[in-house]
Each structure stands twice: as structure tokens, then as C-alpha cells.
Amino acid sequence: MxxxxxxxxxxxxxxxxxxxxxxxxxxxxxxxxxxxxxxxxxxxxxxxxxxxxxxxxxxxxxxxxxxxxxxxxxxxxxESSCSSKADVxxxxxxxxxxxxxxxxxxxxFSDAFLPETVYLVAAKSRYLDFLQLLKQCGKEGDCSLRLVPTADIHFIWLTHQSFPVGYAKDTKEIGEVTQKIAGFFAASATAEEVEETNRLWEVYNEPYERAGMVIDPMAAISRKIFNWELIAPMEDVNRVYKGLHARFLMEVCVFLRGEIQTRENTEQHFLRLRILRCHRSLKLDKSILNLRSFGKWQKTWHLFCEFGTKGVSIESRYSTTGCSFIRQTKLIDAANFTWHELARATNLIMVKSVGSMQGMVSATPPVQAPYLLKCVPDRVTDDGGAMVCDVVLRERAFRPQEGRWLTRTVLNHAGRECFVVRTRVGKGIWRRGAETPNPVKWEERIIELREGNWTYIGGSSMGYAPEKVIGTATPQRSHPNDKKVIWSLSTGDCLTIMWENELQICLENETSKETASLLEGRQLQYQPNQNHISQNSPKDEDGDYFFTLYRPSSYKQEGKAMALINFKLLAMEFSPQEDAAVIILMCMALVRTLSEIRREDLAGLLVRQRVQEMQVGLNDWGSVLLPSTTCMHLQPWYLNASEVLVSTEKTNSTGASLKYAAAEGKEELYRQAILS
Structure with missing residues (x-):
């Protein structure tokens, strides 16, 4: 100094x-x-x-x-070893x-959306309004209560103070600002001070607390939803996969105010919130009886949406006939709020009229979220990647298809094909009454991952897997009786699974020597709340099928959870910093080994028939989260994975009663490949 x-x-x-x-x-x-x-x-x-x-x-x-x-x-x-002898x-x-x-x-200030430019611009604008309130309070002489800043205002205020000369000049007319604000170094704010701040902010004709702008961000529900580390776009290692599109999540708050003035009975009137895309089945209804007496903005819905949902629609409706479960309604008016419009709006809010009422939508900037992938059953393929079927045989002039591979299609969160993962189980060809495929050796049961989607023949559901192979996993063991299996991944990683005394799983990169562990259950940020378990899932059976990919961290004592895998449902959530190829290969290697250890088909790998999924856009996986609801499909998927994912499948996933073509090979061929 x-x-x-x-x-x-x-x-x-x-x-x-x-x-x-x-x-x-x-x-x-x-x-x-x-x-x-x-x-x-x-x-x-x-x-x-x-x-x-x-x-x-x-x-x-x-x-x-x-x-x-x-x-x-x-x-x-x-220097850590140096010590100054100067007097304190x-x-x-x-x-x-x-x-x-x-x-x-x-x-x-660890929220993922905070560094976004549009958020900082809105925060600066609100901070200037906050200073104006302080100035106005000083003129009126009412300074008995301090004003309580929201997180965005608090952040800009501290940034302003980091330039002392400019700050002193800008706040000269206001007086001693620190004594008027319940800031970081001051005593905690009282409920009366919070209420007074909200009341004073009404002069700006907008709610004080809204999406991403709350007084206590540490206790905000968004911290439980945005539970991953902020990363830069260049840190996403999956940008090389053209078919794998990033997810972007945003917090959304919907406010309403005003009255509906109609001749009909107001008890039949209600407001409905709908999603424009990806979750068209969502209908959130709110009776206007609780809104008619409010002249102030009232927060009606608080949800989290993917940017791909495009926006929300607020509808004013009138119930004509029927009960609350099955009723006919008439649309009176509607207002659409798109995310693109909201991103360009002042202070990240937008107001529109819905009949004689007003609706306001506030949102945070979209931030990149973890990837969501799941593997679904598909038909058996040959060595070249073609489905084993009559359609392919006819196209190839009835030349026999050589080799047999168990195949799974990897879908993203929106139900779109992005990878095909295959496990080799047999060699040879099939001829009616003459030949049938034979099992391959244990060490030849490799796992292969291809990037892209299927190429279908003539508009049918039969076709060819993508040609580009991006990774393989090869099993290794020194002796058949050893309780240790090593999977060598072509990405340079090595997955070691040991079960001598207890199950231990380790992932090591041969180049960087970085190590990670697979911990049983949902760990760190994925650990479910005990209240949720006792209320909705007393036995918490889903927890037995999860593994958390854990990596040590130099700046986090508890380490980092980089991925969550449900090996029964073959579902994965992982950070953009983790390679999708490694996660998929690791998931398949894990379920293969566990099925062999327990002599049980844990993930329905014996199913060799395409599964029909729900219509894309009707109820896309993870597209909307509503933490306050009891609906399992609107909560994080890992809290009720079996309900959220399995219920979308319309066919039997056990494989017990399904019939398969003889050309695929005998049932024993696949049982031997999975269970032994």
C-alpha cells in the first residue's frame, strides 16, 4: 500500500x-x-x-x-517458506x-448462470435501481431499517466497492451506504427488513425476488437443481460428436396479477401453464380464486426448463362441463413467452396480458447441463453392423449374415439416436437346418461403440448401424476363477472391477495416470433427500442400481461426482467434461461383469427386440423439472428412475415371452455370453 x-x-x-x-x-x-x-x-x-x-x-x-x-x-x-520479520x-x-x-x-456467488453477460447487465440495472431506493430513503429520512440486497445486486455492489475511488464518488450523495444495507460484512437481515425491501421495490412495478435473483442463494432450490460445476464451452469434450447435442437448463418463475372480470361464475375460471415444446403433455392449472384479490405480483409457478422447450404459454380457460379430472374447457385467451424474446428483454423479464390479467415470466440465462443418455434394446446385428433380418438378406441377394452382436441404441434426452453400442456374442452364419452361429471365446466378447444413427432400408425399421467406430472395450483376466476383470478401453482408459471381499471399481487413464472410482449408490450431489425417500420410495430400491463416478479434486475436499450410472436401466447422466464414449463403454462393461458375477440378467440384455418409446416431444426426459410437485416425472430422474424411464417403454422388457427369429441364433448363445 x-x-x-x-x-x-x-x-x-x-x-x-x-x-x-x-x-x-x-x-x-x-x-x-x-x-x-x-x-x-x-x-x-x-x-x-x-x-x-x-x-x-x-x-x-x-x-x-x-x-x-x-x-x-x-x-x-x-513463497511458502518465507516469513517476514516486520512488525504487525x-x-x-x-x-x-x-x-x-x-x-x-x-x-x-457460485451459481452457474452468474457469469453470463445478459445476467450481469440485468444485475447492473437492478443495482442502479437499488441505489436510487437508498437515495430516496435518505431524502425521506426513514433509515430505521436496512435494505436487503438480492444475490445479483449484492454481487454488483461488491464489485463496485472493489474500485474505491469510483465507488466513493458514485455514492457521495447517498451518504454512508454500508449502514443502510444488510450486506456481506453486516449482521444478518431480519424478516422485517426483508419485507420492507420488498415493499419499497414495488415502486418499480416488478417483483423483487425472481429467477436467479434471490436474497439467500445458499438456500435457493436452484442450488439443488444446478448442482454441477460451471464449465467453459471449450471444456466440453463431447463437441466432437456431431449427433450429441448439449443440454441447456434455465430457471423460470411465472408471476400473475390482476382480476378476471366476466359474467360467468369465476369458480369455473382457471389459468393453465403449458410448455411450447418437448413436454406438450404438461398442464399446470391454477384457480383464479386465489388471485382475484391480489393487486401485487404473485409467484404462481417455479420450474426449470431446457432451452429446447422454446418457451411457455399462459392460458386463460373456462371449464364448461365435467369434473376436475375429466372436463371440457374453453380457451378464452393465451400469451406465449419464448426464451429468445426473454433473452433480449430488459432485466430478463417479460410482461404480457392474458385476458384482463397480466402474466410476467422471469428466467435465468441458459447454462450447459449434464448430458442424459440411455440405451434401449434393438435387434441383433452381424459383424458389419446390419440387422439380422429378411429385409437385409433380400437386399444382399440372400447371402448369409456372418457374426452375431447384441445391440443397443443410445438415445439422448430428447429420444434421438446418437450412438449404437454392440457386444459380440457369436461367430459363423445361420442356414436353415444346417448351420447356426457359435459362441465366441470370453476374451473375444468385446464391446463396440459407433457414432451416429441407423440407416434404414426403404422406410422400414430395419437397417444398418453407423459405420464410424469410436471406441471398444476388451475384457481381460489372468485366470477364469479370478475375482478380477480388467476392461481395456480404446480411449486409453482401463476399468478394473474386483469382488474378492467387496466390490471395488477403479477407472484409470493410461496416459495421464488420472484415477477415478465408481462408488455404489447415489453419492454427493446425487444423494436423495431423506424426506423424499420416506415419502415416495420407502425401500429406495432404485438406489441399489446406481454407481457414481467419483474423481478427487484439488479444491474440493469431498471430491467431485462427474457421472451417475443406473446399470439396470442403462441410463447415464454425466458432466460435459467426461467423454461420452468412456461413459457408455464403462456402463456396458459394468453391467456385463455384474451380470456374470450374479448369474442374472440385470439389465434385460437378453431382450433382442426394438422397444417403442413414447412420442418425441410429448414428455421428453428431463425437459421440465418442478421440484415442488409430487409428480415423479417432474423431479430429477435419479430420484425415481424406474418410474421415469421404464414407464416410457411400451413393450415387455424382460424378454421372457418374446419370440425371436431362428436366424439370430439360439437362446443359449446369448445366455452364455451374458451370464458366464
């Missing part, structure tokens, strides 16, 4: 990281920083404001030169306390 005080105003210097961090923390308590600077230097010292990477590098080198001239005995870069300055204990408290700042 003494060095900075002696520098001319136009001197560009950037201190070392440790000094910069302490300086930044000190600036966040503006009153203490102002008093410190005035008492020590007689003026307010501004912090460096350099945002260009090239200029930052030059400013750091310039600071190093000045530092070495002024403090030759003190190293510029912090008066008041430095207060600075240390502030630095210690700032350790929790990252938790307060």
Missing part, C-alpha cells in the same frame, strides 16, 4: 496474486478501507483496474521492477478477519 500511494495516477501496476487478493478483500469493506487510507496516506488509494490480458502482463512486470527496487529483501512472488501493523488483524470471511464469497 505505501508503494501504491507513492505512484503517479497514470502508473499501471498489478501486484502479485496474494497482495491483490488481500487488497480486494480490504476494498469490500469500504468504510474500513477509507479510514485506513486516510489515516495512513491522507488520501483514498484506488485499486488497479486492468482488464486486458496483455496489459496485465506488462503491469505485473512493471510492479515487479518497482517492488524489487523498493523492497529488495522481500520476494515479489509469495496496527489494524492488520481487522484486515485478516476480512480476508478470512471472504473465503465464503465463492459459495455465495
Amino acid at each position: 505505501p508503494m501504491a500511494a507513492e505512484l503517479p495516477l497514470n502508473e499501471m501496476v498489478l501486484p502479485p496474486l496474494d497482495v491483490h487478493w488481500v487488497w480486494h478483500c480490504h476494498c469490500l469493506n469500504h468504510v474500513h478501507y477509507l479510514n485506513y487510507c486516510n489515516s495512513r496516506f491522507g488520501k483514498l488509494i484506488d485499486s488497479p483496474a486492468i482488464f486486458d490480458e496483455e496489459n496485465a502482463e506488462c503491469a505485473t512486470e512493471r510492479c515487479r521492477e518497482i517492488w524489487e527496487l523498493k523492497y529488495p529483501a522481500e520476494p515479489f512472488d509469495l 501493523e496496527r489494524g492488520s488483524s481487522d484486515i485478516c478477519n476480512m480476508v478470512e470471511k471472504c473465503r465464503s464469497l465463492s459459495g455465495l
